[in-house]
Amino acid sequence: xxxxxxQLNGAAMSVDVDPDQTLLDVLRGRLGITGAxxxxxxxxxxxxxxxxxxxxxxxxxxxxxSVADKDVVTLEGLGTIEQPHxxxxxxxxxxxxxxxxxxxxxxxxxxxxxxxxxxxxxxxxRAALDRNLCRCGSHNRMVRAVLRAASEMxxx
Amino acid sequence: xxAPPPGPKLPHSLAANPRLSSWVRFTAEGRVAISPxxxxxxxxxxxALAQIAADELDVxxxxxxxxxxxTAASPNEGVTSGSLSIQQSGRALRHACxxxxxxxxxxxxxxxxxxxxxxxxEDGVISGPGNVATSYWELAGDVSLERDATPGTVAKSATTxxxxxxxxxxxxxxxxxFARPRFIHDHALPELVHGRVLRPDISGARLTALDEAxxxxxxxxxxxxxxxxxxxxxxxxxxxxxxxxxxxxxxxxWSAGEPLPDENDLAGFLRSQPIETTxxxxxxxxxxxxxxxxxxxxxxxxxxxxxxxPSCALAQWDGDRVHVWTHSQGVYLxxxxxxxxxxxxxxxxxxxxxxxxxxxxxxxxxDVALDAVxxxxxxxxxxxxxxxxRHDEMFHAPFGAxxxxxxxxxxxxxxxxxxxxxxxxxxxxxxxxxxxxxxALLAASEIANPYPRMISTNPxxxxxxxxxxxAVPLYDLPAWTITSHRLLTMPVRTSxxxxxxxxxNVFAIESLLDEIATLRGEDPIAFRLRHLRDERARxxxxxxxxxxxxxxxxxxxxxxxxxxxxxxxxxxxCAAIAEIEGADDIRVRRLTLAVDVGEAINPDGVINQIExxxxxxxxxxxxxxxxxxxxxxxxxxxxxxxxxxFSEVPAVDVExxxxxxxxxxxxxxxxxxxxxxxxANAVFDCLGVRVRDLxxxxxxxxxxxxxAL
Numbered sequence: 001x002x003x004x005x006x007q008l009n010g011a012a013m014s015v016d017v018d019p020d021q022t023l024l025d026v027l028r029g030r031l032g033i034t035g036a037x038x039x040x041x042x043x044x045x046x047x048x049x050x051x052x053x054x055x056x057x058x059x060x061x062x063x064x065x066s067v068a069d070k071d072v073v074t075l076e077g078l079g080t081i082e083q084p085h086x087x088x089x090x091x092x093x094x095x096x097x098x099x100x101x102x103x104x105x106x107x108x109x110x111x112x113x114x115x116x117x118x119x120x121x122x123x124x125x126r127a128a129l130d131r132n133l134c135r136c137g138s139h140n141r142m143v144r145a146v147l148r149a150a151s152e153m154x155x156x
Numbered sequence: 157x158x159a160p161p162p163g164p165k166l167p168h169s170l171a172a173n174p175r176l177s178s179w180v181r182f183t184a185e186g187r188v189a190i191s192p193x194x195x196x197x198x199x200x201x202x203x204a205l206a207q208i209a210a211d212e213l214d215v216x217x218x219x220x221x222x223x224x225x226x227t228a229a230s231p232n233e234g235v236t237s238g239s240l241s242i243q244q245s246g247r248a249l250r251h252a253c254x255x256x257x258x259x260x261x262x263x264x265x266x267x268x269x270x271x272x273x274x275x276x277x278e279d280g281v282i283s284g285p286g287n288v289a290t291s292y293w294e295l296a297g298d299v300s301l302e303r304d305a306t307p308g309t310v311a312k313s314a315t316t317x318x319x320x321x322x323x324x325x326x327x328x329x330x331x332x333x334f335a336r337p338r339f340i341h342d343h344a345l346p347e348l349v350h351g352r353v354l355r356p357d358i359s360g361a362r363l364t365a366l367d368e369a370x371x372x373x374x375x376x377x378x379x380x381x382x383x384x385x386x387x388x389x390x391x392x393x394x395x396x397x398x399x400x401x402x403x404x405x406x407x408x409x410w411s412a413g414e415p416l417p418d419e420n421d422l423a424g425f426l427r428s429q430p431i432e433t434t435x436x437x438x439x440x441x442x443x444x445x446x447x448x449x450x451x452x453x454x455x456x457x458x459x460x461x462x463x464x465x466p467s468c469a470l471a472q473w474d475g476d477r478v479h480v481w482t483h484s485q486g487v488y489l490x491x492x493x494x495x496x497x498x499x500x501x502x503x504x505x506x507x508x509x510x511x512x513x514x515x516x517x518x519x520x521x522x523d524v525a526l527d528a529v530x531x532x533x534x535x536x537x538x539x540x541x542x543x544x545x546r547h548d549e550m551f552h553a554p555f556g557a558x559x560x561x562x563x564x565x566x567x568x569x570x571x572x573x574x575x576x577x578x579x580x581x582x583x584x585x586x587x588x589x590x591x592x593x594x595x596a597l598l599a600a601s602e603i604a605n606p607y608p609r610m611i612s613t614n615p616x617x618x619x620x621x622x623x624x625x626x627a628v629p630l631y632d633l634p635a636w637t638i639t640s641h642r643l644l645t646m647p648v649r650t651s652x653x654x655x656x657x658x659x660x661n662v663f664a665i666e667s668l669l670d671e672i673a674t675l676r677g678e679d680p681i682a683f684r685l686r687h688l689r690d691e692r693a694r695x696x697x698x699x700x701x702x703x704x705x706x707x708x709x710x711x712x713x714x715x716x717x718x719x720x721x722x723x724x725x726x727x728x729x730c731a732a733i734a735e736i737e738g739a740d741d742i743r744v745r746r747l748t749l750a751v752d753v754g755e756a757i758n759p760d761g762v763i764n765q766i767e768x769x770x771x772x773x774x775x776x777x778x779x780x781x782x783x784x785x786x787x788x789x790x791x792x793x794x795x796x797x798x799x800x801x802f803s804e805v806p807a808v809d810v811e812x813x814x815x816x817x818x819x820x821x822x823x824x825x826x827x828x829x830x831x832x833x834x835x836a837n838a839v840f841d842c843l844g845v846r847v848r849d850l851x852x853x854x855x856x857x858x859x860x861x862x863x864a865l
Contacts, residue, residue: 018395025395034342035335039464040546044794047464075335088333095325095760098768099198100332101339101513102464126802133794135464136198136514137771138764139805 006067008033009077019065024048026064027074035075035104039133046132049105050074056112058105058131075104078111086156087111090149091142098136106132110146119150164307169193169248173231174304179252180209182296186280188215191223192249193233194241196328197485198514199824200761201241203326207757208246211319212253212311213292214277222327226508227491235486235588237517237652238620239727239822242757246820254311256301263299264290314755314816321816323760328511340483340510341468341543348470349378351531351542352401353388353599355552358787359647360414362602363387367407374400379534384604388531390540416647416784423455423560423849426581429643436617436624436638444574444634446566450671454563454664456850458648458782459556460797465513466549467520471528472539477504478532482525483512489590490522494529496595497603516772518651520544520553522589523598530599550792552598555782556653557583557612559623559660563668566635571676573687576636578627578664583643584612585622585656596651611646615656620724626658626829629665630722631687648784655723655825659773662721662829663836663850670717670837671846680718680837681706692729692752693722695813699750700731703811713737714745715842719833721826728753728826729813732770734806734834736842740854740861744774744806744835751810751826754818762823767808769827775800776828777835781851 001016008031017026027033027050036059039047043058050059051073079085087107090096097103106129113120113128120128125146126139134142166174173179173193181189190209196202202222210217223230233245257277265272270284283289314321331338354363363385371380371389376396381388389404391397417425470481478498484490487507495502512521524542532540544552559582566575587610589596594607601609614622621627624640673683681701688694697720700706708716720731729752735745747770756762779798783791791797832850840846845860 021395025393029393029395032344034337034339034344037339037341037465038543039466040794042546042793045464075333079334081330081334084334091333092325092329095329095764097329097332098200098764099464099511099514100329101198101341103332104335107333123803126805129802133464133799133801135462135516135772135799137768137775137805139771139800139802140767140808141764143802 004064004068006069007071009073017064020063022060023050023062023064023067023072024059027059033074033076037101037104046105046109047102049108049132051108051112054112054115056109075107078107085111086149086152087146090145090152094141094145094148096141096145097138102132102134106134106142110149113146114150114153118153122147166305166307167247167251169231169233169244170251170305176252176256176303176305177301178229178231179249180256180301182292186219186293188213188220189223190220190249191230192245193225193231194236194245195225195485195509196511197236199765200326200758201236202328203324204242204757204761205245205249206327207319207324208250209253211317212250213257213280215280217319217324219280224509225487226506227487228506228508232488235489237485239723239824239826242820242822246757250311251309252305255305255309258309259299260292260295263295267295320757321755323758326761338511339465340470340481340512341465343470343481343510345470345539347538349390349392349535349538349540350394350397351388351390351528351540352397353527353531353542354401354404354408355548356410356413358410358413359416359789361410361412363408364411365409366404368404370403370406371400374403380404381531381534383530384602384606386530386599386602388527390531390535413787414647415786419784422457422558423453426558426560426643429645431581431641431643434640434642436621436640437628438637439635441575441635444568446574447569448567450565450567450668452563452668452848454561454660454667454848456559456660456663458558458650459653459776459780460550460782460791461516461519461553461653462550462797462799463513463515463519466544466546467524467553468512468541468543469525469528470539470541471525471532473532473537476500478529480505480507480525480529481510482507482521483510483515484521484525485515485518486588486590489588490525492590493522493595493597493600494526497526497597497600498529517556517653518554518586518588520549522596523553526597526599547792550797551789554587554649554651557585557623557650559657561660561664563664565668565672567672571672573633573672574635576629576633578636579639579641580623580627580657580661581641581643582623582657583646583650584614585650585652586615587612587651609646611644612650614640614642620726621657623657625656625661625724626721627661628725630690630693630725631684632689633687648782655828658721658723658825659776659828659832662719663832666719666833667836667846667848670840679707684720693720696720696729696731696750696752699811699813700733700748703750703809704733704748706733713739713842715838715840717834717837717839717841719830719837721829723826727821728823730766730826730830732827732830732834734831734838736835736838738842740857742778742839742852742857743804744778746807746809747774747831747834748809749811749827750813751823752813752815753821753823754815755820756812756814757820759812759814762812763810765823766810766827769824770808770831771800771805773828773831774806774835777832777850777852779851
């Protein structure tokens with residue numbers, strides 16, 4: 001099996017893997033990274049979103065060959081309890097979830113948005129999250145959390 | 157001679173599980189273990205219960221460790237459903253903790269030589285005059301909680317509670333934002349292997365033959381399991397299990413299935429099946445003669461749970477004992493069914509809860525648990541994790557039942573209601589495990605000696621009913637007859653979905669009331685208030701009207717509508733006002749809600765539940781409908797079963813009417829009915845047409861407009 005190298009949450013990673021295997025499978029099954037969740041397997045719900053090269057992408061339909069030499073960030077790479085990302089603080093402050101299963105993908109989509117657009121409007125936040133589904137109806141809290149994180153990042 | 161007055165009683169769940177230690181234990185290093193029988197399904201219940209315990213015990217909430225429900229140790233509280241967890245578990249914990257506190261105060265009094273009445277508790281430290289002090293943990297050896305709770309303990313008064321009634325942060329959220337594994341899907345066990353089950357793509361088909369050769373060639377395969385019509389694979393990775401399943405499917409032969417109804421004529425189907433008829437309630441017919449009768453039919457489609465995560469379970473055999481990890485709503489009830497299928501004593505089966513994604517009723521959580529148990533048989537004692545596919549979740553899991561509701565309203569010459577007949581045709585709204593002599597689990601109907609597929613039934617009206625939930629009007633009408641026709645056939649599998657029949661019934665009642673108010677030229681809120689005696693009901697309507705500035709000025713292309721219900725007629729009061737815009741495509745711009753749950757233990761948690769319920773209901777109303785042709789469920793992906801997206805979600809504004817002195821009730825299902833009706837009534841306000849068949853889509857609106865021409 002070929003060896004594929006990539007950066008995962010800032011660390012160099014090298015895995016021998018079928019190049020057609022999905023990134024989500026490798027993250028969860030091989031590397032024990034469970035922040036990205038399986039939802040549909042077809043790139044339709046966003047629960048498995050990760051950042052690849054700074055863009056939010058679904059990992060359940062992303063073959064490993066396509067991440068070679070790329071920079072991959074999962075929720076684990078966003079921040080820690082000691083050094084939280086502003087989004088992590090904001091999602092706690094806004095109590096922005098019910099079950100929280102979709103939240104990891106949503107925070108990743110939000111982080112990618114804030115990378116490219118540090119001061120989004122509410123409509124821009126919603127548009128950026130439109131590929132992530134939430135079934136519990138916590139959307140408005142999540143939008144508020146993203147806007148809160150953006151304003152916190154602007155003042156710090 | 158008269159009977160003695162009834163003495164104080166224990167709360168329901170505590171009476172069923174009286175041992176104090178099964179609810180509360182003081183553990184090492186200043187910790188408190190609280191062990192409810194209800195489970196976290198995304199509703200925040202674990203936090204609310206922790207608040208109740210912290211308050212009664214006077215300990216910091218950070219000391220409390222909430223124990224996940226398990227048949228090994230937890231109180232048996234049946235199922236986490238029906239918005240009853242605060243009522244049942246909350247009351248039991250409040251009482252149990254109050255009694256525990258009292259017992260410790262008595263022990264402290266003895267040890268310290270101070271009258272118990274002079275002692276206070278602060279963060280678990282019990283102290284009194286003269287700087288004497290001890291603590292729960294110091295006294296833990298002296299106070300046995302291996303005793304049954306006694307009736308009559310008085311919990312704190314509302315004014316002295318400092319945690320319950322406040323919006324504290326949920327205890328589970330930090331794990332979820334910092335990616336600490338918490339979901340069953342993320343549960344790691346040593347030597348874990350993976351299973352997948354082969355299910356038909358034709359509704360009701362049975363596996364008749366299986367060529368296993370293609371699957372045997374898959375690298376990583378551990379076993380193929382076949383038991384009659386049940387077949388599955390076990391492999392050393394998820395990818396290998398998926399590959400083996402794909403290969404297995406190629407070798408499968410299926411029987412013809414069972415035909416599905418016409419998805420475009422649900423009422424015709426529902427009203428033509430064999431039925432069991434029950435008169436739910438009747439009020440003496442009015443003497444007033446009706447001048448006219450309005451007859452209206454309302455329908456709602458089958459609705460999918462459509463949880464973001466597919467169902468998942470783990471199972472591990474050790475000899476003739478099996479351990480099961482599940483996101484089921486009822487660990488004990490699941491165990492009952494597993495014991496039937498496995499022909500094992502219940503004590504041989506341990507069922508432990510772990511969180512799944514948001515659960516809105518009886519989804520496939522229980523089904524996949526049996527799948528895992530059956531596949532784990534072939535895993536040589538290793539734990540097997542089974543996860544359904546999105547396709548199977550949207551095809552084989554139970555759906556919320558479709559309903560046809562006909563209301564006949566007799567009106568007098570002034571268009572006042574003098575008679576009311578409400579009839580429902582629907583499958584039953586529950587087929588949960590653990591309640592019948594036969595199992596309700598999917599694989600039980602597939603194995604070699606199959607059990608018949610359970611036909612859904614309805615809980616009795618005293619428990620809130622099923623099809624008939626909220627069918628009896630809360631309004632003071634002079635006469636009514638409420639009838640439920642339960643289908644005895646079930647081509648589309650149904651079971652409990654959030655609110656059971658209440659969403660359909662409230663939609664029907666509130667739509668027709670709106671129509672009658674319009675006929676009379678009366679404001680719809682004034683009309684409702686005139687027919688409501690219950691002061692709490694009246695107050696939520698007045699509160700929502702104030703908050704939404706009812707009734708806003710009329711603008712072209714904008715409509716407003718109202719809906720109200722008291723969930724189950726015994727639970728939370730909720731009134732909703734919808735503001736919509738549109739012509740033939742509808743967008744809900746804003747929902748304003750007022751809600752009264754009695755004492756709101758965690759007000760922000762209540763708002764979160766109401767807000768989420770309102771948004772989910774909006775999704776149901778505007779978009780959701782399980783699709784099928786005559787042989788397949790066809791809405792098996794998010795493309796074919798769309799739900800509301802971020803850009804489509806309305807603003808939601810919730811007002812809570814706090815009633816700290818009134819026993820709390822749940823909030824999880826209060827919003828769906830009122831929001832459904834409010835949107836439908838707003839559509840009429842906006843477009844002048846009544847859409848009586850959900851979902852309210854462009855096609856339905858155009859059809860209603862054509863009918864109105």
